[in-house]
Amino acid sequence: MRIGCIGGRAWLVTAEGQGVDIAAASGGTLPGDPQALYEKWDDVCAWARDVPADSYAPVDPATFELPVPRPRQVFAIGANYRAHAAEAGVEPPEQPVIFTKFPSCLTGPNDAVAIRHARVDWEVELVVVMGREARDIRAADAWDHVAGLSVGQDISERSIQRLGPMPQFSMAKSLPGFGPVGPVVVTPDEFDDPDDLGLGCAVNGVTMQQSRTGDFIFSVGALVEYISHLMPMYPGDLIFTGTPEGVGATRKPPIFLKPGDVLTTWVDGIGTLTNPITEEQSQ
Template sequence: MRVLVSSGRAALAVGGGAVDIAAASGGRFSSDVQDIYGVWGEFCDWARGFAGPADLDVRPGNVGCPVPRPPQVFAVGLNYRAHAVESGLPIPEIPVVFTKFPAAVTGPYDRVVLPTGPVDFEAEVVAVLGTRAENVAARDAWSHVAGLTVGQDLSQRAVQWAGDAPQQFSLGKSFAGFAPIGPVVVTPDEFDNPDDVEIACSLNGEQMQKSRTSDLVFSIPELIAYISAIVPMMPGDLLFTGTPSGVGFSRDPKIVLQPGDELTTSIDGVGSMITTFAARAAGATGSPT
């Protein structure tokens, strides 16, 4: 099952197209996709029995963010071994969890205005919560996941690493547009193995990152078990699960995002997200360093 937003309304992929969920369900479910995560079990029962034809022509130009207002956005650092190595940091013994603020979330084909300072890319598999998770065992964690989507943990490195240790990552990773996700949320049962999916990204057509989630230090179920033992995870929450090796700041010379760049991020079984970048308008304020 694949859920998306088409022309601002929640949609369900059907065949080669999609249907408007509110219209197809006779108003049983909202046209606001964020509301649907709050009734995820009921929605899945309906959607899996839906047999109507597709009546929406889905195109990149009208596909929006599939989780536009997540209650919480969790993110995990150094969760691929090769990325920890390229960063010159030890493999974590427990998950390195920080937050991206929900205001950073944007859609799969949006343009991001670059702040002053070096901005890096980080391709990530993002898990979307479908039911409340509190003190969940790892073996039960997938039952709390609505699906997976493509994400980028964009990072202004100077702000991320500013100040004395331990640095606080959240602000450097939460500029406007720094959490693009999409284009669809795909339920775990659509994957041959949801613990082993391929992720990749390219910058202006040149491959930068490629790996599989089987190489995660902490799997998605382990992350949910760890986080939910501390704070309840809510329907519609996002979990950015970490980035593979190949980020721009670990290269020699470093690669930072520039106005006009095109960043394509893909997950096998989900699809691709294309993020473009623009310069901040002359005279604009509010961007440190």
């Protein structure tokens, strides 16, 4: 099952470019608000199994919007790929390194990202969308609490990140537009192995990152177990699961995003984000 957002409303969509408005097709028994959909996730899954084939109509991928627009919590994981930890010169962590991206930074899969700083970096990430409340969940049961997976960018301003005596992860990674997510949310059963997905990103058509989530230090199950033993997670919450090697800051010389660039980001089996980089206009 694939969930998208078009015109501020939740849609059930197919990989072949067909879709149906969920609230309309369900006769109003399910919400049109894409965020509210995750509060009724079991009902959504049950309904989607019986949608008639003739209910679907073509949809334009360029119309997809942020599929999870108002999560209560957005967790993010640092140094979660072995190769990325190596390029950053750090030892693989013994427990997940967790920070937060402020929900206000989230934006859609086709939206422009306006920047005004000189050291803005890319970080392709697999994003986990929770479908059920999770408290003290074992890793073996974690996927039962996941609604689906999406594509994300943890865009980062490296100068802000390194201000002061301690890293400023949350602030540097939460400027407006620094959290593109989409184009859809795909349920785990759509993948042969949701723990080993190919992902990558390109700037102006040049591939900068390309890896597989099989290089995770902490799997999705391990992350859900660790976080849910510290605090509850709620339907519609997000986990940005970390980025692989190939970020701009570790290149020699470093490379950063600039106005006029186009940042393209993908995860196999989910889809692609296409975010033009523009110059932020002064107020």
